[in-house]
Amino acid sequence: MSYMSPILQQAGADRWLDVDFDREAEAQGRLCGCLPMPDRMRASFEAKLPVYEAAFPVYPRAQWPDLIAERDANQGAGWIYRRIRRGHDQDGEGTCVYNMLSLGMQIAWCQAFGDHVWIPFSPVSGYRWNAPGPRTGSNVWDSIVWSENHGLLPEDTPENKALVAAGYFGHTHPAVGYGSKFQSGWEETAKLFRASPQEQGGWYRVTTVEGWFSALFDGRGCGGGRDSHAIWHVGATIDGSSVRSIYCNSWGKWGATLQGSDRPITSFGFDSEAKVRTMVSRGAFCLVSMRRPTFLDRWIKDLAA
Amino acid sequence: MRRAIAGCWLLLLAAIAAGQEIRLDAPTEPIQPREYCQILVSGLADAELAGATIDWSPREGTTLMPARMWGGQPFLLFSARQPGKYSITVSVHAWRTNLDAAIDAARRAAIDTESLQLLTDVQRQLAGRYPPKSGSCVLEVAGGPPPPPPPGKLARALILLDSASPNEEQGLQLNLLRNDKPWSKLIEILETRQQDENEQPAALVAAAIKYLDGRPLPRLIGLGSDGAFCFDVELPQSAEKIKATLIERGLKP
Numbered sequence: 001m002s003y004m005s006p007i008l009q010q011a012g013a014d015r016w017l018d019v020d021f022d023r024e025a026e027a028q029g030r031l032c033g034c035l036p037m038p039d040r041m042r043a044s045f046e047a048k049l050p051v052y053e054a055a056f057p058v059y060p061r062a063q064w065p066d067l068i069a070e071r072d073a074n075q076g077a078g079w080i081y082r083r084i085r086r087g088h089d090q091d092g093e094g095t096c097v098y099n100m101l102s103l104g105m106q107i108a109w110c111q112a113f114g115d116h117v118w119i120p121f122s123p124v125s126g127y128r129w130n131a132p133g134p135r136t137g138s139n140v141w142d143s144i145v146w147s148e149n150h151g152l153l154p155e156d157t158p159e160n161k162a163l164v165a166a167g168y169f170g171h172t173h174p175a176v177g178y179g180s181k182f183q184s185g186w187e188e189t190a191k192l193f194r195a196s197p198q199e200q201g202g203w204y205r206v207t208t209v210e211g212w213f214s215a216l217f218d219g220r221g222c223g224g225g226r227d228s229h230a231i232w233h234v235g236a237t238i239d240g241s242s243v244r245s246i247y248c249n250s251w252g253k254w255g256a257t258l259q260g261s262d263r264p265i266t267s268f269g270f271d272s273e274a275k276v277r278t279m280v281s282r283g284a285f286c287l288v289s290m291r292r293p294t295f296l297d298r299w300i301k302d303l304a305a
Numbered sequence: 306m307r308r309a310i311a312g313c314w315l316l317l318l319a320a321i322a323a324g325q326e327i328r329l330d331a332p333t334e335p336i337q338p339r340e341y342c343q344i345l346v347s348g349l350a351d352a353e354l355a356g357a358t359i360d361w362s363p364r365e366g367t368t369l370m371p372a373r374m375w376g377g378q379p380f381l382l383f384s385a386r387q388p389g390k391y392s393i394t395v396s397v398h399a400w401r402t403n404l405d406a407a408i409d410a411a412r413r414a415a416i417d418t419e420s421l422q423l424l425t426d427v428q429r430q431l432a433g434r435y436p437p438k439s440g441s442c443v444l445e446v447a448g449g450p451p452p453p454p455p456p457g458k459l460a461r462a463l464i465l466l467d468s469a470s471p472n473e474e475q476g477l478q479l480n481l482l483r484n485d486k487p488w489s490k491l492i493e494i495l496e497t498r499q500q501d502e503n504e505q506p507a508a509l510v511a512a513a514i515k516y517l518d519g520r521p522l523p524r525l526i527g528l529g530s531d532g533a534f535c536f537d538v539e540l541p542q543s544a545e546k547i548k549a550t551l552i553e554r555g556l557k558p
Contacts, residue, residue: 070477077484078477111483112499116490192502200498201468218476262486289468292499292507297532303490304460304530 003069005237007076007246007258008270016256016269017244021227030251033094033137034225037283045141045205045283052204052286053211056218061210067217068238075259079235080219081246083110084260085118087267089252091176094137097225098123098130099250100232101143102152104221104287105195107234111219112290115261117299119160121193122173123250124180125153134178140225144195144203144285151194153186166302168295192293206284209276213243215286222286224279226271237270244270327395327440329381335447338388341368344381346395348440353397354379361393369393388448396439404428459556460530461491464540464547465513467522468496475523481544487558488548497522527554 071078196202
């Protein structure tokens with residue numbers, strides 16, 4: 001008997017398969033915000049990012065059902081969506097690209113350093129500098145370059161504010177609010193939270209559906225845009241014969257429910273291979289690692305004391 | 306004549322017996338491979354040091370250095386790469402044993418009496434002026450891996466991955482490890498190319514690479530509460546084996 005992931009056995013799971021984001025956004029009163037990459041930018045994307053499939057294992061399709069079943073066990077303990085602690089919410093702004101980026105960075109951060117040093121990042125702290133207005137949207141290549149060179153600020157959650165008070169870093173910023181003012185010296189704090197440089201194994205370009213799913217199998221998140229919306233993919237699932245890529249949307253409480261880091265989170269949807277192929281053809285990518293800022297040593301030591 | 310020869314032998318034996326005056330104080334417990342130990346040398350006059358000789362066996366993979374402390378006390382610094390027992394002898398006027406052996410051989414060869422007398426006269430004269438002395442010790446270099454640190458010494462662990470050579474099984478196992486919350490707090494999973502905010506190699510990664518001294522990745526490395534590296538092993542192949550290895554070494558959440 002062929003394997004079917006538990007998540008797809010939930011009532012109504014099909015509702016979240018291959019969602020038409022244009023229509024869904026209209027129906028839900030939400031915004032998307034992923035602009036296509038201009039040709040010149042696309043050329044830069046292809047020239048500068050190393051190819052994922054050339055650097056990491058690509059698994060044969062015949063192995064996929066078993067790989068998915070192994071990772072589904074124990075409430076999806078083998079998938080990186082278990083690094084997510086809460087859903088994201090664009091709240092009427094066109095920040096999907098930077099919500100995708102902040103989620104990808106948070107997951108890569110926790111994958112390396114642990115969930116106990118979880119830091120949620122402010123999407124709008126990057127969007128603000130890469131989009132002309134709160135509802136205009138932005139493109140993914142700019143977000144990748146921004147994540148390498150400038151970084152994102154930690155979101156102004158009580159936990160992050162406590163870390164500022166303890167002196168680990170200097171600033172936080174709201175998750176939404178295009179017009180929110182940036183505190184003096186914010187750039188130095190954002191520099192702490194950057195993706196690893198391309199030449200040091202940060203971002204990779206995913207060029208095939210097989211590479212996309214293989215990255216997910218190996219605990220790496222993938223990003224891409226379709227239907228004017230950018231979403232971070234965090235796992236895979238199978239309905240007996242067809243594989244689907246699991247993404248975490250940024251529309252607040254929306255979609256299917258999966259077990260997150262410490263609680264169930266309602267924020268997920270599923271994309272078929274056809275949708276993944278669309279994203280790959282338009283420029284898909286994978287984040288492998290974040291920088292390890294020097295304050296982390298002190299923080300980890302203090303936590304252990 | 307026979308009485309004279311017997312007398313010579315007695316003299317020689319007495320000289321040898323009287324010569325066991327150098328004392329070597331080596332550690333009584335086994336030392337570790339590559340560990341340096343100090344062997345104190347006593348019973349040597351300053352004037353005798355220059356002519357003292359050191360002989361040790363086996364010699365392969367060993368380092369031995371004679372030295373003196375601030376107060377003048379001579380000692381030997383010794384280390385060996387391989388486990389085993391090593392004997393060390395310090396002698397003064399060791400050349401005398403060659404002369405004694407030569408006379409013994411000449412006697413057995415029944416050389417003419419006049420020549421033999423000539424040799425034994427020299428031997429007798431030198432016996433008083435250059436008395437041979439020696440001292441020996443045997444020390445043991447322990448075999449097997451170094452003993453695990455005492456329980457509780459380990460504070461956390463680092464898994465260092467080779468960015469350029471990913472292992473197909475790591476992704477799943479490291480995710481499973483991350484989902485074990487108590488353990489997740491104790492383990493960092495870093496890559497060799499990871500940098501800090503100043504474009505420098507992350508300090509922990511750089512220190513780990515230096516500590517590993519070329520040992521192959523991926524590797525599980527233990528850190529003490531002072532941040533010092535305590536041990537490293539090839540990364541076990543499953544999350545459960547990683548935890549078991551750390552428990553064995555004294556780390557528990």
